[in-house]
Amino acid sequence: MFDVIGKRNWFFLFSGLIVVPGLIFILLTPLTNGQVGMKFSVDYTGGTVWEIQFKNPDASVADVARVLNANGIKDAEVSEDTAHYFTIRTKETNLLPAPTPEPTPTATPSGSGASASPTATPTVSPTATPTAGPTVSPSATSSASASGSSAPSATPSASPTASASPTAVPTASPSPVPTPAPTGYDAFAAKSCDRHIPTEGVLAKVATDLQVDPALGPISCTRQETTVGPIISAELIQQAVLLILLGSLGILIWIGIRFHSIKFGATALAALLHDIIVVVGIFAIMGTFLGVQIDALFVTAMLTVIGFSVHDTIVVYDRIRENKARHAGEPFDQIVNHSILQTFGRSINTSLTVVLTLTALLLFAGASIHYFILALLIGIISGTYSSIFNASPLLVVWQLWDDRRRAERMALARGGRRVSG
Secondary structure, eight states: OOOTTTTHHHHHHHHHHHHHHHHHHHHHHHHTTTSSSOEEOHHHHOEEEEEEEESOTTOOHHHHHHHHHHTTOOSOEEEEOTTOEEEEEESOSOSSOOOOOOOOOOOOOOOSGGGGOTTSSOOOOTTOOOSSSOOOOHHHHHHHHHHOSSOOOSSOOOOOOTTTSOOOOOOOOOOOOOOOOOOTHHHHHHHHOOOOOOOSSHHHHHHHHHHHOTTTOOEEEEEEEEEEOHHHHHHHHHHHHHHHHHHHHHHHHHHHHHTTOHHHHHHHHHHHHHHHHHHHHHHHHHHHHTOOEEOHHHHHHHHHHHHHHHHHHHHHHHHHHHHHHHTTTSOHHHHHHHHHHHHHHHHHHHHHHHHHHHHHHHHHSOGGGHHHHHHHHHHHHHHHHHIIIIIHHHHHHHHHHHHHHHHHHHHHHHHHHHHHO
8 A cells, every 4th residue: 555644755845846946936026027937918017919810821920020120119029829820919008099089969959940050040141242043132131131030031042953963874884703702611710800900000000011021911810909008907916816815715714614624724725825836836937938928818727726626635635534434543644545545546537637638728729728728737737736645644744743732731731740649
């Protein structure tokens, strides 16, 4: 029988070798002002994201970056996915013009008679000399101006006659030649493709220069055009931290109530903290050396990892509680070791099915969710490891320390009674 609890110090050492480097890079993020450690996308820093596709299949990231540099956008990060979409990320938020508010319509007071509209009462000047029509008599003029009503004017207006206007002769236009509708994948691509090219702001000038560049050519599709302001990015950071803290606190409270001991909840939370540091630390290392950024999907991946890790831990803890009742009187470390071995196959099989699915997605899914899948994959593997080799051994260490402290207090109490006797 494999003694997991007996070798717990080796498992703690292995976890330390993984956690400590990642924790160092996490702590270096605020100390170096983001130069080392985690790299945040425009979702959390503010900026502009523009995803485009060119008709030229030979377009390259270097050519796009060259045009951006020529337009004064020096901090842009350009990447290309498997569908040949180029993602342009920059911290500048003034590339798109600010939307102008629509004018608010004002209410016009309604009336009757001549006051209904300004043009309802014709005004005729007695000194005006009309260029067409008969001359207006003075009596007619004074009558028309004095009445102030919508009566017919004294000066008749000339109306066009049928002979005055030319007769429109319809000309036969050649009927367009019908083009065959795209089918299959071409129909799907044409339907999902949106060729929206900005016409105002700095991004419009960039779009023009990209399309006239001989190495790039015209833009065929636009997939995303987003600007995130610093206020929205700060709110997203607060929401992400709040979600993780509330989720962890709820897990601690629920497990403590479910197992009638704070030890179970605290050790499960410690294993959960291990998984969070592992995932965030690996992304901090990759952000330092590979430029990998943390976006909004990363928070979704972390919440999923939290739920999966705690689920696996509860499976082991539930078996420990059952074996404590069945094998009352046995040492606690042996009960925990039996429980781990009894649930080991179930934990590995459950995690393996998820890992195989995530591996397939990592290899064949689009680049837009590439790092989201990678965060899930790292978190699932770490969660399975921590549930078996960290959470349960930590529970044993705490219980043994508690038993030792209780035994010392009892020994002191017996010694005190013997001295007094």
